[in-house]
Amino acid sequence: TQLLEQSPQFLSIQEGENLTVYCNSSSVFSSLQWYRQEPGEGPVLLVTVVTGGEVKKLKRLTFQFGDARKDSSLHITAAQPGDTGLYLCAGRRGAQKLVFGQGTRLTINP
């Protein structure tokens, strides 16, 4: 059973379009993190959200933590080919451990 469900698993869109990726769970997390990973490299942290309802922006990326701290979304405006990658959400359970979703493979076509 996947504790964190990401959707969609695969997404291919044209440059300039908008998109939203979802990360859902039935469990409450003390915080949630989003990472982007390029092939053959480790994930790179994009953002951490901690408070229910929190919204954070990173240039064209907008991250939101659900009010109940069970879900999160990542919205990209005017996607660019450089946004291509594997997007992973990870929820914190306990003091040290993260639980990862299965990832969303995003491809932005020029």
Added chain:
Amino acid sequence: SQTIHQWPATLVQPVGSPLSLECTVEGTSNPNLYWYRQAAGRGLQLLFYSVGIGQISSEVPQNLSASRPQDRQFILSSKKLLLSDSGFYLCAWSPGSYNQPQHFGDGTRLSIL
């Protein structure tokens, strides 16, 4: 600034051979350290984590073991590799305080023949 190093970047090993992957962190002290395995293009599975020297917590039963001989060194080992041990192995660290993000190395691609 803090940096994390993993090596080797790629490794091809025969079935039944031993394994040693090393991870070191620089620029911080008393970090939490983690080993993950990632299936191709998918999410990460936590294998081991450590909150201090000699302290190892195992998340899943498997053919692997981990050790932390020094504060900023984390080693993933196996005595006899199986075909199913193939994968992408990632080391990560986080500050020892609560609710801190994890930062990843560049990973080791392990292929078992």
